[in-house]
Structure formats: structure tokens, C-alpha cells
Amino acid sequence: MKAKPLLFFACLALVGLLAFTGGASQSPKKPQIQDTVKWPAKFGFGRTATAQEITAWDIDVRPDGKGLPLGQGNAAAGKAIYALKCAACHGAGGAEQPGVKLPAPVLVGDTLAKSKPKSIGNYWPYATTIFDYIRRTMPYNLPGSLTDNEVYSLTAYLLSANKIIKQETVLNAQSLPKIVMPAKRLFIIDDRKGGPEIK
Numbered sequence: 001m002k003a004k005p006l007l008f009f010a011c012l013a014l015v016g017l018l019a020f021t022g023g024a025s026q027s028p029k030k031p032q033i034q035d036t037v038k039w040p041a042k043f044g045f046g047r048t049a050t051a052q053e054i055t056a057w058d059i060d061v062r063p064d065g066k067g068l069p070l071g072q073g074n075a076a077a078g079k080a081i082y083a084l085k086c087a088a089c090h091g092a093g094g095a096e097q098p099g100v101k102l103p104a105p106v107l108v109g110d111t112l113a114k115s116k117p118k119s120i121g122n123y124w125p126y127a128t129t130i131f132d133y134i135r136r137t138m139p140y141n142l143p144g145s146l147t148d149n150e151v152y153s154l155t156a157y158l159l160s161a162n163k164i165i166k167q168e169t170v171l172n173a174q175s176l177p178k179i180v181m182p183a184k185r186l187f188i189i190d191d192r193k194g195g196p197e198i199k
């Protein structure tokens with residue numbers, strides 16, 4: 001006889017549950033927002049970029065040198081351009097001055113000693129990246145203003161100031177990718193595929 005009240009409450013609970021879920025499904029539906037606007041064929045602004053404009057933007061240089069433009073430069077020419085357009089922020093000679101806080105990173109650091117700030121000489125794995133970086137971003141206040149010859153010369157100057165190339169080395173699309181940076185050995189190619197080799 002004790003089972004009867006239990007059964008009664010179980011039935012009550014079931015009815016309550018059905019009422020609850022049934023009630024929820026009967027709640028008023030949200031009005032569907034209809035997209036009634038007919039889009040015009042043209043908005044009247046923007047245009048297709050010209051081949052010339054695309055070429056001007058398409059300036060990436062890859063680590064293997066793909067994308068390097070024609071032209072050339074050397075450290076002597078680069079040193080003069082550096083003094084004029086870079087030294088104000090990066091410091092004279094690119095080296096760290098004791099007691100002087102530069103507004104921009106140091107660009108010369110010819111050893112791999114840990115105490116040195118990370119720089120082209122002790123951290124950058126590819127010489128071609130120096131060219132790519134300077135061409136697209138520097139001088140900070142006027143990016144894109146340097147000619148390709150100026151960028152080759154600045155790259156040569158920074159590499160020679162870091163004792164990676166000789167002062168007289170001429171840099172161009174052929175010679176620049178052949179330079180092996182001291183920090184190359186600090187980097188390994190990430191060849192993981194996303195499978196079990198992931199730790």
C-alpha cells in the first residue's frame with residue numbers, strides 16, 4: 001500500500017513536466033526579420049585596383065630571396081643614408097650608447113651573448129628579412145620612401161656593421177639571399193603536421 005502515494009507523485013511530476021515543455025514550445029515566436037532591401041548593383045564607391053597599384057603593394061621578399069627587386073647597394077652608401085635617415089631614432093652607428101635610451105631598437109649586436117639585446121646580428125635568421133622590413137616600414141616616420149638601391153645599401157651597411165659581410169660586398173637580388181646569418185642555427189623549421197607528433 002505504500003507504493004500508491006509514490007506512484008501518484010510520479011504521475012504528477014510527469015504531467016507537470018509535459019505541461020512545462022509543452023508550454024515552452026507554445027511561447028510566441030520571435031518575428032522573423034525579413035531582408036526587404038533590394039541591394040543596388042553598385043554602391044557608387046570603390047574601384048578595381050590598377051595593375052600598377054597592386055605592384056606597388058606587392059613587395060614582400062621571402063627568406064629565400066624571392067621577390068627581391070633589381071638594384072644594388074653597398075655599406076659605404078648605406079652608412080651615409082643611415083646617418084641622414086635612421087640615426088635620429090636608432091642611434092649613431094646603430095650601436096647601443098651607454099646611458100642613452102633610444103626610441104628604437106638597437107640594430108647592431110654582433111655576438112650571440114645572452115646579455116645583448118635581440119638584434120639583427122644575434123637574432124635575425126635571414127638577411128633578406130632586413131631588406132623586406134626596411135623597405136616596407138622604415139624610416140618609421142616615412143615608410144615606403146626609400147628607393148630599392150637605398151634599401152640594398154642600408155641592408156649592406158647594417159650587415160657590415162654587424163660584421164656579417166665585408167664592407168665592400170655589393171648586395172643585390174643574387175648575393176643577398178646567399179648570406180648566412182649567425183642566428184640561423186637558433187631556429188628550426190616547424191614541420192609538425194598537427195598529428196601525434198605534437199607533444
Ligand code: HEC
Pocket residue numbers: 082085086087088089090103104105106107118119120130133134138139140141154
Ligand atoms: C622616427 C624613428 C625611426 C626612424 C627615423 C627609423 N626607425 Fe627603424 N624603427 C623605429 C622603431 C620605433 C622600431 C621598432 C618598431 C617595432 O618594433 O614595431 C624600428 C625598427 C627597425 C628595425 C627592426 C629592428 C628589430 O630588431 O626589430 C630595423 C631593421 C629598422 N628599424 C631600420 C631602420 C632604418 C634602416 C632606418 C632608416 C632608413 C630607420 N629604421 C629609421 C623607429 C625609427
